[in-house]
Amino acid sequence: MIDDNLIIETLDDLEAFLRLVENGGLGLENVTGVALATNNSNGRPFVAVLDDKHQLLLGRWVTQDVFDNGKDIVRNGPKKAH
Template identity: 55%
Template sequence: MNVENDVIDNLAELERFLLIVEKGGLGLEGVAGVGLATNNADGSHFVAVFGDNHKLLLARGVTAEIFESGKDMVKNGVKPKH
């Protein structure tokens, strides 16, 4: 799994990460979606960027609090601010 060392620990940072992925700012090709997941080996949580055939392209750790409170944001996308 390609998990960066820094863990997302607030909703604003999760929102920034999702927007960067959505706008193609990470140079990832074939992005099909994002989701929150749990590592079976150690129980840590992460936000995952998936490509075709559910292939993991990138993952970034999230705190337990963000795993719970960020579910709607990941599921429904980031809403534009007016």
């Protein structure tokens, strides 16, 4: 499920979203991965929260800049808050 009204526009927003997922703040169960992807029908980029069967649990649209520059953040996880 992707909410069309929620768009991650900055790398800081992406890190905050990933921390929220890691900390269980969204109430999702069986989360095993996060990936940047593109919608097959329109090519629009999004961050996907996946379960153990690689099924989409939750998605958030991201800007092209976040998609292009956020790959390391998604791959390595957000920086730890101080």
